Amino acid sequence: MKRRSVMKYAAVAAALSMGLTACGGGSGSSDAKESGIVRVTLANHVWTEGIKAAIPEFEKSSGLKVELTQLGEDQLSDQYNVKLNAGSDEIDVMMYRPLQEGKAFAKNGYLADLTSKVSSDSGWDWKDYQEGPVKATTADGKVVGVPIITEREVLYYRKDLLKAAGLEVPKTMEELEAAAKAIKEANADTAGFVARTGKSAAVTQFSSFLYSFGGDFTDSSGKSTVNSDAAKEAYAYYGGLIRNYGPANVSTDMSWPEAMAIFTQGKAAFYTEADSLYKNATDPAKSKVAETVGFAALPAGPAGSKPYNIPSWGLAVNEASGNQDNGWKFIQWATSKERTLAAQKAGVPGPRASVWADSAGTSTYPKDLAEAIAASAKNGVGHDRPEVVTVGKAREIVGEPIVASITGADASAAADSAHVAFQKFLDSEKK
Amino acid sequence: MTPPRSAARNAGRAPGAREKFSDWANRHRKWLFAAPAMAFVGVLIIFPLAWTLYLSLTDSQGSVRAATEFIGLENYLTVLSDVERFWPAVGRTLTFTGIALVCEVALGMGIALLLWRPFRGEKWVRVAILLPLVATPVAVGMMWRLIFDPNIGFANQLLAAVGIPAQPWLSGQDTALGTTIFMDVWQWTPMVVLILLAGLTSLSEEPDEAARMDGANAFQRFFFITLPLMMPTVIVAILLRGIDALKTFDILYATKGKGGGSFHEVETLNVYAYGLSFDYNQYGLSSAVLILFFMIIIGSMWLLTMRKKAVSK
Numbered sequence: 100m101k102r103r104s105v106m107k108y109a110a111v112a113a114a115l116s117m118g119l120t121a122c123g124g125g126s127g128s129s130d131a132k133e134s135g136i137v138r139v140t141l142a143n144h145v146w147t148e149g150i151k152a153a154i155p156e157f158e159k160s161s162g163l164k165v166e167l168t169q170l171g172e173d174q175l176s177d178q179y180n181v182k183l184n185a186g187s188d189e190i191d192v193m194m195y196r197p198l199q200e201g202k203a204f205a206k207n208g209y210l211a212d213l214t215s216k217v218s219s220d221s222g223w224d225w226k227d228y229q230e231g232p233v234k235a236t237t238a239d240g241k242v243v244g245v246p247i248i249t250e251r252e253v254l255y256y257r258k259d260l261l262k263a264a265g266l267e268v269p270k271t272m273e274e275l276e277a278a279a280k281a282i283k284e285a286n287a288d289t290a291g292f293v294a295r296t297g298k299s300a301a302v303t304q305f306s307s308f309l310y311s312f313g314g315d316f317t318d319s320s321g322k323s324t325v326n327s328d329a330a331k332e333a334y335a336y337y338g339g340l341i342r343n344y345g346p347a348n349v350s351t352d353m354s355w356p357e358a359m360a361i362f363t364q365g366k367a368a369f370y371t372e373a374d375s376l377y378k379n380a381t382d383p384a385k386s387k388v389a390e391t392v393g394f395a396a397l398p399a400g401p402a403g404s405k406p407y408n409i410p411s412w413g414l415a416v417n418e419a420s421g422n423q424d425n426g427w428k429f430i431q432w433a434t435s436k437e438r439t440l441a442a443q444k445a446g447v448p449g450p451r452a453s454v455w456a457d458s459a460g461t462s463t464y465p466k467d468l469a470e471a472i473a474a475s476a477k478n479g480v481g482h483d484r485p486e487v488v489t490v491g492k493a494r495e496i497v498g499e500p501i502v503a504s505i506t507g508a509d510a511s512a513a514a515d516s517a518h519v520a521f522q523k524f525l526d527s528e529k530k
Numbered sequence: 531m532t533p534p535r536s537a538a539r540n541a542g543r544a545p546g547a548r549e550k551f552s553d554w555a556n557r558h559r560k561w562l563f564a565a566p567a568m569a570f571v572g573v574l575i576i577f578p579l580a581w582t583l584y585l586s587l588t589d590s591q592g593s594v595r596a597a598t599e600f601i602g603l604e605n606y607l608t609v610l611s612d613v614e615r616f617w618p619a620v621g622r623t624l625t626f627t628g629i630a631l632v633c634e635v636a637l638g639m640g641i642a643l644l645l646w647r648p649f650r651g652e653k654w655v656r657v658a659i660l661l662p663l664v665a666t667p668v669a670v671g672m673m674w675r676l677i678f679d680p681n682i683g684f685a686n687q688l689l690a691a692v693g694i695p696a697q698p699w700l701s702g703q704d705t706a707l708g709t710t711i712f713m714d715v716w717q718w719t720p721m722v723v724l725i726l727l728a729g730l731t732s733l734s735e736e737p738d739e740a741a742r743m744d745g746a747n748a749f750q751r752f753f754f755i756t757l758p759l760m761m762p763t764v765i766v767a768i769l770l771r772g773i774d775a776l777k778t779f780d781i782l783y784a785t786k787g788k789g790g791g792s793f794h795e796v797e798t799l800n801v802y803a804y805g806l807s808f809d810y811n812q813y814g815l816s817s818a819v820l821i822l823f824f825m826i827i828i829g830s831m832w833l834l835t836m837r838k839k840a841v842s843k
Contacts, residue, residue, distance in 0.1 A: 175789075184594050196744050203811065207593035298792035348680030350701025351792040357679075364682055489594070491809035495789060502792045 103133035133422050138355045139192040140168045142175050142412065145378060145446045146248050147194070149432055157432045161426055162187055176200065180203045183209040183417065190417045191426035193257040197235040197244055197413045200367070202488045204415070205238030211416040214242045216427050223431055231481040232410035232450040245434050246450040247442075248375060249474035252397050252483075253406065253468065254304035255362060255370040255380055259391040260289065272311065272336060275369065275398045277464055279344040282368040291344030293358050293367035294337070296505055298498035299491070299511075300354035301337075303483040304371055305409050305501050307335045311400030316485040316497055316521075325497050328516035329402070332509050336400075338504020351502050363387060371397065376409065378446045381465065396475055408479020410450055421449075448472060488528055496521045579824070583689030584604055585818035605818035607671055615794065615802055616819065620826070622707060622790075623798040627775040630714045634771055635764065637715065643752070645723070646730045663720040671784025675700060675715045700785055706795040713781050718774070729763030730756075747834050765838040769831065779804065799823045 106426040141147040147169060158348060168190075170178060179200065184207075195204065204210050210522060217225040225233075225242075232246035249261040254275070256268065260282050269275040278292025285350050294418040309315065314329035341349060346361055353361075353370060359379050362370040363386035370380075374394070415434065416426040432438065439449040444463045455461040455476075461469040485493040496517055503513035545553070555562055586605055587599040609616050645656065662670070677684045678699035686696040699709045741751050751820070757764075779800045782790060789799030789805050797805075799819060806816035 166538060177808050180811070209593075299788065327630065345805075348686070348696050348698060348701070350680050350698070352701055352786060354787075361681060366681065438586070445804050448703065468567070489810055491788070498792075 136164045138166045141194045149445045178238045189418045191420045191422045211240045211244035211418045236413045244413035244415040246413045248412040249450045250373040250375045250411045253374045253471045254395045258393045262370045269398045272400045283344045290346040290367040291363045292369045293342045296351045296353040298502045299494040301501045302494045302498045306483045308337045310405035310480045313402035323521040326514040334500040334504045334510045394471045396471040406475045407483035582817045590813040609818045619799045619802040630775045633715045634719045634722045637719045641723045642726035662717045667780035668784045671781045675785045725767040761841040
């Protein structure tokens with residue numbers, strides 16, 4: 100009896116554990132050898148919404164099936180960190196941030212070389228892509244991604260408040276400061292100016308101020324310049340605007356959703372932010388001030404108006420994927436001239452020169468925004484954060500003086516210590 | 531179903547493979563039954579721990595598949611001499627856990643005592659008290675973040691209505707940690723109530739009645755009768771809640787993001803290790819932090835278990 104019972108229980112245990120294994124294996128389809136399924140991972144973005152709606156079209160014409168995963172920015176980044184790190188082939192096509200993760204991914208060999216693929220189809224036309232975005236998705240002479248969304252920093256402002264104060268749209272940083280001051284003083288519960296304040300989040304938007312004051316994060320030899328006179332002035336100016344004319348209880352945690360919320364709730368007169376987010380301000384469902392929002396190019400500093408002009412997102416193929424050709428087919432379709440035009444009309448500024456040249460490409464944009472974009476594209480700078488491998492850490496270092504300046508601490512001393520830390524960081528990356 | 535084989539039928543012939551296995555299984559049955567559990571522990575607990583320990587001794591960064599060098603205890607030296615991020619994070623982790631635990635146990639005991647004796651509508655009150663427990667911590671974080679928004683949040687509007695100036699709550703360098711502790715207390719006190727209530731209802735009524743007969747007041751009865759009897763349960767509650775509070779992550783990340791805010795004001799060890807891995811891709815360093823963190827947890831739990839043994843005796 101004893102012997103039989105042992106056998107019986109052992110069999111049940113084995114069956115159970117096998118059942119569990121079978122469940123585990125069934126959920127993830129690891130059969131990736133050029134399968135008819137393309138697994139695409141995308142970020143939550145207006146661009147994604149448009150592409151998602153058009154996917155049946157692609158499935159019909161290509162005979163492939165698209166399996167879509169959609170995630171928030173941070174979750175997306177974490178997923179890549181885990182999956183690509185493990186060499187997983189579960190992702191074929193991925194939406195990534197060339198300036199944030201591009202260098203690290205390319206260095207780690209996560210991105211497939213697309214050089215021959217982009218040049219093989221003249222109808223799709225790689226030459227049509229703007230130079231800055233192409234540079235950002237190229238690593239060591241190899242094309243590793245196709246840009247899909249471009250961004251420039253522009254000035255969002257409230258037409259009604261400016262009119263009431265009898266002010267013109269500011270053209271220079273000095274005028275911006277004076278206008279912010281005037282409006283804040285005239286309206287008790289309205290801030291003159293709002294922008295991102297979080298140490299890391301603010302860096303990208305601060306960059307345009309830095310360039311317009313004549314500075315940059317590094318010089319041409321790759322040495323830190325965050326304590327140059329120009330940089331110190333820029334830190335003092337950006338932080339000062341927020342400290343003196345910003346919202347009453349300003350926090351040092353704001354990224355774009357928080358800053359945008361203050362602007363769209365009608366609690367600020369000026370706001371500097373990426374143009375690709377403009378729909379949040381002009382959509383009556385999301386914005387209380389939709390009717391009165393105006394756009395202008397970034398006001399000029401001592402070195403002129405020099406906003407960033409960057410590709411914020413691109414598509415790439417996972418090097419570990421066994422389904423690379425089909426992955427490329429998806430990218431080719433998603434970034435075609437027609438799709439880029441459709442996306443741009445829906446409010447996503449694209450990277451294709453021909454679409455910008457086409458009047459249909461800007462037909463849906465507010466006129467002043469289209470003008471601001473055109474002006475920004477001309478004198479724009481190709482990066483909005485330090486161009487390094489570990490961007491996250493670099494942003495925290497160069498963002499320190501921004502926060503110091505906002506809180507009224509000694510921004511100049513903060514810039515000096517950030518310089519030391521940043522140079523140390525740059526040296527460590529060279530090793 | 532095969533009929534049972536008698537010993538007589540088998541006598542005189544060599545045992546088959548089946549019998550051999552059966553014999554073997556019988557001899558090793560204590561191991562055989564434990565095997566699935568051991569495999570589970572091995573795959574899900576020991577392997578990750580061993581891997582983390584290994585990573586902590588290497589200079590792994592960028593990609594875990596990239597070539598790494600064995601650097602011995604260098605990461606530990608780096609971490610232990612880091613007074614800018616690591617030690618403040620240790621301090622915050624202990625502060626967060628300590629204050630949250632004290633508040634939760636004190637409040638939890640109070641509520642449990644109120645709910646101890648049956649009353650009308652008891653069922654509804656219990657359901658209401660348990661509500662925070664069923665919400666996802668990330669959602670709780672997001673909800674409180676909206677309520678505590680310095681400009682458009684409900685909390686400051688409420689204060690304004692009674693004439694109190696706006697408070698920085700989560701955005702203040704000095705107030706952020708306190709606000710997150712409040713959120714933790716709000717969410718987890720119900721769990722402590724649940725545990726303590728279970729303990730209270732299982733107490734024998736006699737000592738309490740005897741004390742009452744002797745003229746002890748409620749205060750005396752609680753401190754000299756109920757509390758000592760409840761001590762083992764209280765320590766279980768502290769143990770369970772303590773482990774959880776030490777490794778709190780979701781509430782902090784959902785409210786202050788990477789790095790625990792611009793001044794690292796709510797950066798605990800967990801948030802710090804997360805940033806090292808996912809933001810800086812410094813896996814060696816992050817593993818060293820996690821191993822040290824693990825040791826802190828094991829150490830504090832060991833102390834508590836010792837205390838529980840002493841109390842139970």
